Amino acid sequence: MPPARGTPPALLIGLPSLAAILAALASLFIGPAGIPVADSLAALSGHGDPIVRAILFELRLPRVALGLLVGAMLGAGGASLQGYLRNPLAEPSVLGASNAAALGAVVALYFGLAQAHPMALPLLAILAALAALAPLLGLAGRSESPLGLILAGIAVATLAGAGISLALNLSPNPFAAMEIMSWLLGSLEDRTPQHVWLAAPCIAVGLALLLWDGRALDALTLGEDSARTLGIDLRRVRVRMLIGLAVGVGGAVAVSGAIGFVGLIVPHLVRPFTDRRPSSVLIPSTIAGAALLTAADVAVRLIPTNAPLKLGVVTAFLGVPVFVFHLLRERRLW
């Protein structure tokens, strides 16, 4: 069957992949230390200055890896949530999952749980994301209006944001205000290889669960009853979606903070080039998410500011116009 519309799959995967590779290379070779590319290459091949090697392997490589991983998770999370909820405004941060996960991470970090056991940090982030998402996905089945869900999500996000501020205010940390910003806006600065090992397995599980259900998302294009009469077991889909999002977003947020809007922007960038089936948006969104977040993380380093720019600020500037545009289109339904 010839494709009725849309870009050939090879291009749809290939172009975002190329962008992700270029962004990763830029992220590897650009930084405040101003290391010449030749020196970086020498260090990567195991030669050269040990300080340069340390910068590359201990600072820049983890940052590149986290940018790609977190971006991929947020891109896939946005694409699958939009498909599942049939709502172009859905994404993990708009629905409050990111802020809730950040709250879980803050509680683990600033009340000493993370020091007690290294898995406490991602685990609490995952549990908090699960607690935020479960009622929303349960609610979604009963209401046909997309706006009720978004409002509920904004309430959850605001509550979790207030919780983060409260937790940091109460913690003995003297830099509370700075820390609050880091968790609410997200950042990939000063990450270590340990952060990568913490996030990677969670994100791998999350991606696997989300990418599994592409076909169910296509069936949901016709609504829940029709999807069920096409042989989709919606209860299982909901459980996979919930666990995939909570584990993946929880793991991502535990190391990066709540980076907003990536999951919103990316599917909207990708969708016009596909045949509009939710399943055909999933994988390109995953790769494009990795590319976008890594590129934004390069921009954070290139834009000259006094204090280091937060990654979430850049993604918010990119994302809010998309959000407002779709909100205005939804207004027709009020």
Place this chain on the structure above:
Amino acid sequence: MVTIRIEALDVALGDRRVLAGIDTEMTGGGLIGVIGPNGAGKSTLARAMLGLLKPLAGRVLLDGAEVGTLRPADRARTIAYLPQGQTLHWPLSVERLVALGRMPHLAPFSRLSAADTAAIEAAMAATGTLDLRTRDATELSGGERARVMLARALAVEAQALIADEPLASLDPSHQMEMMELLAERARAGTLVVVVLHDLTMAARFCDRLLLLSQGRLMADGSPDAVLTDAALAEVYGITAWRGAAGGTPLLVPLGRS
């Protein structure tokens, strides 16, 4: 040929008992219409037959097996559903939309086979939607959309098809076309159950009617036997004119009794 048997079926939505003590058996060979006033439980009966609603009591048997216990894909291959006012949430092309009907036949992560493509083409040909294949399904006229949605349901190639008010928002010509398509399928052996509001259409195209009122099955039989003056007065509170035009028997609601 598939048989749907309904035994002492009670269904509740929330606290409200919507269907009570429904007993019947349906099989292919003739178009079966489900009629009744608003709120009589027609759509609920359709959804219970598809296994979308859990019965409070009684059972729905599909060739002897309870629909609720069948594997979702097996059930989906056997009964197709054309819901009332089918919504479409993303602007798929007509061809992609019709292809969704093949989902129950696909193994995980496999592509459409030659048989799938043939079924999609046949469904589009039967509904006259081949010319629409590259159009956005969200931008079709009401009549075009109804035919495309029917094509989606036919593409399942199921032995049974349940259509819930497929005539809503169609003009007279498209209404007759839709009824002819459904009747043709039924006479070819598919078990076709259609929920209808239009008594004229029901009397004219259906071979058998089930009349529901307040959750109970009031009458079950040929249109002549079901649509009696007494039944119309009791269930709908109307009187009707009966006659014929060009050899076609007609029943036209006249006034409230």
